[in-house]
Amino acid sequence: MVEWFLGLSPIMQALVGTSFTYFVTALGAAMVFFFKEIDRKVLDGMLGCAAGVMIAASFWSLLAPAIDMVESSGGIAWLPPLIGFLSGGVFLWCADKLLPHLHPGFPEKDAEGIKTSWQRSVLLVLAITLHNIPEGLAVGVAFGAAAAGHPAASLGAAVALAIGIGIQNFPEGAAVSVPLRREGLSRRKSFLYGQASGMVEPIAGVVGAAAVIIMQPILPYALSFAAGAMIYVVAEELIPESQAQRHSDIPTIGVMLGFAIMMTLDVALG
Numbered sequence: 001m002v003e004w005f006l007g008l009s010p011i012m013q014a015l016v017g018t019s020f021t022y023f024v025t026a027l028g029a030a031m032v033f034f035f036k037e038i039d040r041k042v043l044d045g046m047l048g049c050a051a052g053v054m055i056a057a058s059f060w061s062l063l064a065p066a067i068d069m070v071e072s073s074g075g076i077a078w079l080p081p082l083i084g085f086l087s088g089g090v091f092l093w094c095a096d097k098l099l100p101h102l103h104p105g106f107p108e109k110d111a112e113g114i115k116t117s118w119q120r121s122v123l124l125v126l127a128i129t130l131h132n133i134p135e136g137l138a139v140g141v142a143f144g145a146a147a148a149g150h151p152a153a154s155l156g157a158a159v160a161l162a163i164g165i166g167i168q169n170f171p172e173g174a175a176v177s178v179p180l181r182r183e184g185l186s187r188r189k190s191f192l193y194g195q196a197s198g199m200v201e202p203i204a205g206v207v208g209a210a211a212v213i214i215m216q217p218i219l220p221y222a223l224s225f226a227a228g229a230m231i232y233v234v235a236e237e238l239i240p241e242s243q244a245q246r247h248s249d250i251p252t253i254g255v256m257l258g259f260a261i262m263m264t265l266d267v268a269l270g
Contacts, residue, residue, distance in 0.1 A: 010144055010147030010209055011144075011206055011209045011210055011213070013147075013155075013158070014139060014140040014144065014205040014209035015202055015205060015206050017140075017158065017161075017162035018136045018139050018140060018162070018201045018202040018205030018206070019202050020162055020163075020166050021136065021162060021165045021166045021169050021198065021201050022169075022195075022198040022202055023166075024166040024167070024169045024170050024173070024198075025132070025169040025173040025194070025195060025198025025201070026173060026191075026194070026195035027170060027173065028170035028171060028172060028174040028177075028194070029174065029176060029190075029191050029193075029194025029195045030191055030195075031173070031174045031177065032177035032178055032180075032187050032194065033187050036181055037178060037182060038178050040245050041247050041250050043171065043174070044242045044250050044251045044254070045247075045251060045254040046170070046171030046254065047171055047238050047241055048238075048251030048253065048255045048257075048258065049168065049254040049255070049257055049258035050167075050169075050172065050238055050254075050258060051234045051239050051251075051254070051255050051258060052256060052258025052260070052261070053164045053165070053167055053168040053258040053259070053261060054135075054165075054168060054231070054233065054234050054262075055231070055234055055258075055259055055262075056164070056258070056260075056262035056263045056266070057262050057266070058226075058227040058228075058231050060157075060262065060266040060267070060270070061142055061157055061158075061160065061262075061270070062138060062141075062161075062224060062226050062230075063227045065145060065150070065153045065157070065223055066080065066081045066219075066220040066221075066223040066224045066227075068152035069150055069152050069153075069219060069220045069223075070220050072150075072151075072152070080220040080221050081220060082224070083221060083224075084220065084223065084224030084225040084227075084228065085225070085228035085231075087221070087225050088134065088226060088227060088229035088230075088231075089231065089232040091225070091229060092131075092134065092228075092229045092232040092233065092236075093232065095130055097112070097113060098113055098114060099130055100112070100114055100115070100116040100118055100123055101113055101127035101129075101130055102120060102123035102126075102127055103124075103127050103237065108120050108123070111123050120183070121180055121183075124180060125176060125193045125194075125196055125197050126197075128176050128197035129196075129197045129198075129199075129200050131172075131233040131237060132169075132172070132197060132198055132200050132201050133200055133201075133204050133229070134204075134226055134229030134232075135165045135201055135204075135230065135233075136204030136205040136208070137205065137207070137226050138165065138226035138227070138230060139161055139162045139201070139208070140204060140205030140206060140208025140209040141208040141209065141211075141212055141219075141222045141225075141226050142157060142158035142161045142162075142223075143155075143158045143205075143209045144208060144209035144212035144213050144219070144222075145158070145219055145222075147209075148212065148219060153219075153223075156269040156270050157269065157270030159269055160265040160269035161266070163265055163269075164262040164265050165201075167258075169201075172197070172198075173195065173198065176193060176197050177190040177193065177195075180194070239251070239255070
């Protein structure tokens, strides 16, 4: 199995990695077949853990390699990562303002983006889909960076990132399907909507890997762009949503555990 994976092209490796992250999203969405509701404290803890994973991944798997690449090439170590990081945040901010979506737990009147008559269920799925784009992009860019042969970016680190993103996708899948079931949709439809939110990750992953392979000079920018986009998701959605019910200790512990898990994965496999 390992030899088969190593024999794949970087783009196919990115596709396999992001297909895994999509599968875990679908696995989380499948919780709707067993539960009509998830205890809010459990969900807050899982969302906190997802935030911790993304924060750690943004530095260990994306920003740190970007900085090392610029340093080794003799450039200004902080400048390309800074430009890429802020560009990632601006991209997500613009997408947030344009794409119609609704965060779980909010009334339909609080939908964000361009006003539309789309159903509430579609808006809920789009909220998670929007935030899955940088995750798929991050995994794809990591595999593309490993293919570039730079010592700061290894295949093991890319695999660690895919595993970490997969872990934090589980609560995201459940966060879509379970609320839809609670609102009256069938278990089957709730699951289909929930897993659909993760389908964008393999697409973004392949695009990210292909882009950095074709245009290797953009690699530090691409890595830090993905990091900025993920930090935007953490600050804009995951942490506020996990703290909404004032279970402050539980999501905070989740953040710490998630960060520790991702840091361990990256150091151990990278």
